[in-house]
Amino acid sequence: MEIQLKQVGDYHVHLRDGEMLKLVAPTVKESGIAVAYVMPNLVPPLTAVDQVLAYKERISAVDPDTEYLMTLYLSPEITPEVIAEAAKAGIAGVKCYPAGVTTNSDHGVSSYEPFYPTFAAMEEHDMVLNLHGEVPFSHDDVTVMNAEEKFLPLLLQLHERFPKLRIVLEHCTTAAAIQTVKKCGPTVAGSITAHHLYLTVNSWGGNSLHFCKPVAKTPADRAALIEAATSGNPQFFFGSDSAPHPVVNKTKLTGAAAGVFTQPFVLQYLAEIFEDQGKLNNLSAFVSENGASFYKVGTHPSKDKMVTLKKSPVTIPEMLGSSPNGVVPFRAGETLRWSVLL
Amino acid sequence: MEIQLKQVGDYHVHLRDGEMLKLVAPTVKESGIAVAYVMPNLVPPLTAVDQVLAYKERISAVDPDTEYLMTLYLSPEITPEVIAEAAKAGIAGVKCYPAGVTTNSDHGVSSYEPFYPTFAAMEEHDMVLNLHGEVPFSHDDVTVMNAEEKFLPLLLQLHERFPKLRIVLEHCTTAAAIQTVKKCGPTVAGSITAHHLYLTVNSWGGNSLHFCKPVAKTPADRAALIEAATSGNPQFFFGSDSAPHPVVNKTKLTGAAAGVFTQPFVLQYLAEIFEDQGKLNNLSAFVSENGASFYKVGTHPSKDKMVTLKKSPVTIPEMLGSSPNGVVPFRAGETLRWSVLL
Numbered sequence: 248m249e250i251q252l253k254q255v256g257d258y259h260v261h262l263r264d265g266e267m268l269k270l271v272a273p274t275v276k277e278s279g280i281a282v283a284y285v286m287p288n289l290v291p292p293l294t295a296v297d298q299v300l301a302y303k304e305r306i307s308a309v310d311p312d313t314e315y316l317m318t319l320y321l322s323p324e325i326t327p328e329v330i331a332e333a334a335k336a337g338i339a340g341v342k343c344y345p346a347g348v349t350t351n352s353d354h355g356v357s358s359y360e361p362f363y364p365t366f367a368a369m370e371e372h373d374m375v376l377n378l379h380g381e382v383p384f385s386h387d388d389v390t391v392m393n394a395e396e397k398f399l400p401l402l403l404q405l406h407e408r409f410p411k412l413r414i415v416l417e418h419c420t421t422a423a424a425i426q427t428v429k430k431c432g433p434t435v436a437g438s439i440t441a442h443h444l445y446l447t448v449n450s451w452g453g454n455s456l457h458f459c460k461p462v463a464k465t466p467a468d469r470a471a472l473i474e475a476a477t478s479g480n481p482q483f484f485f486g487s488d489s490a491p492h493p494v495v496n497k498t499k500l501t502g503a504a505a506g507v508f509t510q511p512f513v514l515q516y517l518a519e520i521f522e523d524q525g526k527l528n529n530l531s532a533f534v535s536e537n538g539a540s541f542y543k544v545g546t547h548p549s550k551d552k553m554v555t556l557k558k559s560p561v562t563i564p565e566m567l568g569s570s571p572n573g574v575v576p577f578r579a580g581e582t583l584r585w586s587v588l589l
Numbered sequence: 590m591e592i593q594l595k596q597v598g599d600y601h602v603h604l605r606d607g608e609m610l611k612l613v614a615p616t617v618k619e620s621g622i623a624v625a626y627v628m629p630n631l632v633p634p635l636t637a638v639d640q641v642l643a644y645k646e647r648i649s650a651v652d653p654d655t656e657y658l659m660t661l662y663l664s665p666e667i668t669p670e671v672i673a674e675a676a677k678a679g680i681a682g683v684k685c686y687p688a689g690v691t692t693n694s695d696h697g698v699s700s701y702e703p704f705y706p707t708f709a710a711m712e713e714h715d716m717v718l719n720l721h722g723e724v725p726f727s728h729d730d731v732t733v734m735n736a737e738e739k740f741l742p743l744l745l746q747l748h749e750r751f752p753k754l755r756i757v758l759e760h761c762t763t764a765a766a767i768q769t770v771k772k773c774g775p776t777v778a779g780s781i782t783a784h785h786l787y788l789t790v791n792s793w794g795g796n797s798l799h800f801c802k803p804v805a806k807t808p809a810d811r812a813a814l815i816e817a818a819t820s821g822n823p824q825f826f827f828g829s830d831s832a833p834h835p836v837v838n839k840t841k842l843t844g845a846a847a848g849v850f851t852q853p854f855v856l857q858y859l860a861e862i863f864e865d866q867g868k869l870n871n872l873s874a875f876v877s878e879n880g881a882s883f884y885k886v887g888t889h890p891s892k893d894k895m896v897t898l899k900k901s902p903v904t905i906p907e908m909l910g911s912s913p914n915g916v917v918p919f920r921a922g923e924t925l926r927w928s929v930l931l
Contacts, residue, residue: 384791387808388807388808388809390789390790390791390808391790391791391794392734392790392807447732448732448733448734449726449732449733451794451795452733452793452794452800452804452847453793453797453800453841453844453845453846453847454842454843454844454845455795455797455842455843455845456842456843457843458794458795460794462794465730465732465734466730467730494842497842498840498841498842499795499840500796500797500798500836500839500840500917501796501797501798501799502795502796503795503797504795505794505795575842
């Protein structure tokens with residue numbers, strides 16, 4: 248059995264920089280991905296157009312065969328003028344991190360109103376706003392379990408104020424998030440990772456490999472994510488949030504790095520879920536059409552690339568690279584049912 | 590400033606066996622503990638009276654200066670006849686682990702009714718039933734976050750059926766557990782650890798040192814535990830559940846061991862909480878009187894032991910023993926406000 252997929256997109260990718268960039272950028276192509284939407288949370292974050300363009304060059308130097316859609320990191324430097332400049336330079340979107348909620352988010356925002364002029368400029372220039380949808384952990388009743396749900400009123404508020412602004416609620420992890428995205432019009436979408444279709448709150452205690460932010464929630468939440476991802480609904484598409492961390496940082500006794508690395512095998516993980524749901528016919532919508540349509544991805548030679556998923560077992564390697572700086576992929580050592588033919 | 594405490598009890602202690610026993614048993618005395626209630630979850634578990642007595646001898650050989658209250662591990666071998674024998678031998682209680690919920694609970698129970706004759710014998714012989722109060726994770730909607738709350742109807746059911754049976758809901762972690770214990774009569778009590786007064790669900794993701802079972806829950810749950818522990822209410826007393834694991838097992842990428850090791854500094858951790866709540870006057874009830882009263886602890890030379898808590902800083906060491914088999918204590922490297930004078 249084989250499935251043909253055209254111009255597969257991963258609309259939430261972390262490629263890092265330096266040595267880690269060299270290790271992980273090629274895995275995007277190996278995944279069968281033609282279009283990668285690249286996050287700007289380097290250290291320091293990318294808050295200027297020339298920084299983003301220089302980063303794109305460094306990425307392309309490692310692997311020129313993928314189309315990279317680039318983003319800015321929302322910060323006070325991102326004025327309406329910068330938005331105009333970014334749009335002209337072909338930058339696709341702006342990522343908004345609440346302060347301190349995830350890897351390299353120390354420079355994130357703690358109040359959204361000061362950015363209204365920036366959002367208005369983005370709406371005008373048709374750029375996308377990518378939201379890490381969690382409230383900061385500064386209030387005592389905010390936990391890793393409810394931070395996303397507490398953020399949702401803000402999504403509704405932003406959508407109401409900027410109805411034409413395309414907004415993506417990144418890496419949805421709750422049934423409440425799915426419902427809220429559906430409640431908004433077609434200018435609002437939700438991206439969903441592969442690993443959140445597998446994990447729950449039971450998965451990540453004492454298990455750093457499965458620890459990510461936002462954390463995986465309840466079985467009911469996971470069921471809602473699976474339903475949305477496999478439904479074909481154009482408001483939901485794939486964004487892996489594949490986050491490489493050196494194994495030495497994943498095995499720390501305290502403060503282990505948050506992130507699940509799925510990049511080289513994303514289609515294999517997804518295919519098993521879609522197959523188990525009897526929804527393989529909607530896999531293409533989730534990984535190809537819905538994201539391309541939302542992001543208005545134009546023509547590009549690499550996007551005609553076809554990928555074949557074949558019902559043929561593949562074993563996930565124990566590590567990419569080697570310890571202490573290698574990266575352990577999700578479901579390392581397990582044998583999956585589908586292979587990717589490039 | 591000094592506080593005098595008499596015959597301090599820790600009513601939930603893991604001492605393990607072999608080399609680990611030699612490492613941790615002396616820390617009970619160093620903590621200022623006079624009475625230790627010892628868990629039976631060795632590998633294999635202690636399911637016969639002679640096994641328990643032999644274990645007590647091994648413990649006493651390492652440190653004879655503490656009074657050890659011993660327990661059996663509930664299993665089909667624990668018949669009413671075994672209960673009669675155990676009571677005669679001075680065994681204080683029977684610990685009940687649901688199957689598979691925590692360290693060395695593979696032999697735990699999955700149905701309680703078959704044990705009703707055993708519970709009736711325990712009621713008759715005035716032995717204590719110690720419940721690990723979580724439902725097993727065999728149903729899809731059970732998570733580490735709700736497993737304790739889902740267990741509470743069973744506690745009410747057992748209490749209703751065996752109203753004179755003394756029952757302890759071990760290591761309470763939720764506001765719901767506190768409320769349920771209060772709703773029962775004085776034959777039901779709840780033990781509370783030191784670390785659950787500090788930690789929440791935000792503490793243990795990517796932080797194996799703070800990962801334990803039951804997991805720490807929400808800030809509201811923690812507030813309820815602090816309120817109960819510091820209230821002086823005789824239904825609540827201290828049980829550290831101090832669980833030593835070699836650091837090599839705590840730093841595993843997957844399947845890191847569950848348990849927080851607090852034993853050598855339990856009074857220091859507790860004193861800070863009670864002081865911050867303005868409830869130092871109730872510390873003695875929590876660590877001395879309430880447990881001794883519930884367990885009907887009789888006279889013993891070691892229990893007249895006085896311990897002095899002094900307002901004098903102490904720094905928690907980075908490790909007891911050395912890597913890979915050393916144990917990292919809770920709040921390692923931090924300086925606390927109180928010292929213990931033995």
